[in-house]
Amino acid sequence: MKETAYHHGDLRNTLIENGIELINEDGVGGFSLRKVAARCGVSHAAPYSHFKDVQELLSAMADHVTSQFTESLRRSVEGDYAPQEAMNRLGTAYIAFFQQHPAYFPFLFFQSGITIQVDGEIDGAPPYPPFAVFRETGIRLFRSQGLPEETDGKMLLAFWSLVHGVASLLTSSGIRYSGDWQEVWQTILHSGGDMHENDRT
């Protein structure tokens, strides 16, 4: 299908891209279906040919952003880093992603309506891709530290919660903190390591 004056040609993807841009510019609150439609040069009801309602567009946008997010996390652990260093880089990448796009946090986790499957066993839902990266990196770290497998699940969620919490605080609307957020989560990561090392000396 070619683009004409009447038929856009690739409206579905254009809506997703412009919607994401709009959120980056004006935040989640500044988003509206009509604004996105206008931005794409179509009428206000045109999106309904591709999405049954605004929530479905938001979900598609979230899927797209989640892919970028997952890619960013994957890149951060590519290469042969030591387990501790890999985990360090992963957490830093997680936080940096939302530091660069503050509007993505409330959008992805409180607005989009996407499903985040933590365990791999509820319904047939696939696991949340960013958490999957966490799992691979974490397991490698835990084995290298000789931790028992039984604690893997809880430890993984704890690590995830930590960086997720930093990202959450970091992107909270009215937060004021003069320090460096990156250091916050590394405090615990390193303190865990330091605890071992210090106690051995």
Add this chain to the structure above:
Amino acid sequence: MKETAYHHGDLRNTLIENGIELINEDGVGGFSLRKVAARCGVSHAAPYSHFKDVQELLSAMADHVTSQFTESLRRSVEGDYAPQEAMNRLGTAYIAFFQQHPAYFPFLFFQSGITIQVDGEIDGAPPYPPFAVFRETGIRLFRSQGLPEETDGKMLLAFWSLVHGVASLLTSSGIRYSGDWQEVWQTILHSGGDMHENDRT
């Protein structure tokens, strides 16, 4: 001022209370100024006599909820608990609060427009009351463990981030996890303690 048919009498507080109820029932997305006004039995423009816009009402609602939140945290550490036990109870209370009122999390941290002052030094803003409770409990714990004072700030933020992250994940719209969230943050709290204890044996 008495209540008549025309003059409500205590509309400001009534709006705040009904607004909070509305958020608990329908979530942040279900909130609207007109719904709250109707709920209070006044016209849709009546709130403008007490708040300059909807954001100001939301801020007042958030202040009220934050007070309840702070009170809940304070109560959790009342009594003479050992430092580790106090911190344990505090984190549990933090998470339990948002577990009981899932809509409060996005509301307080991404919708209300209140200011969260972490350091005590930016502008003249007062520190965020819930974090103040964290500070007291954390300092007591760190001293009892012989940790150096220089790391207090980062350690506090790390602990806060951890429980905040659990609360954030816990209240994310589409999250699915079969386990117990309370155990997640205790994993790190106890693993920190266990690291010490295990290494000493």
Add this chain to the structure above:
DNA sequence: AGTCATATCTTTATAGTGTCAAGATTGCAT
């Protein structure tokens, strides 16, 4: 007691929102 300013609430109006229904236009298969 009477008057009046002020605070509070109502009414009305406007611009913006999501969504639906009916119609117009186009591309594609027959």
Add this chain to the structure above:
DNA sequence: ATGCAATCTTGACACTATAAAGATATGACT
């Protein structure tokens, strides 16, 4: 070439926040 189905437009409706103008009650001052 014709008709079908997908896509887009137009117009409507109910809902939203907000502003302006008017109504009503309160409390203070004479």
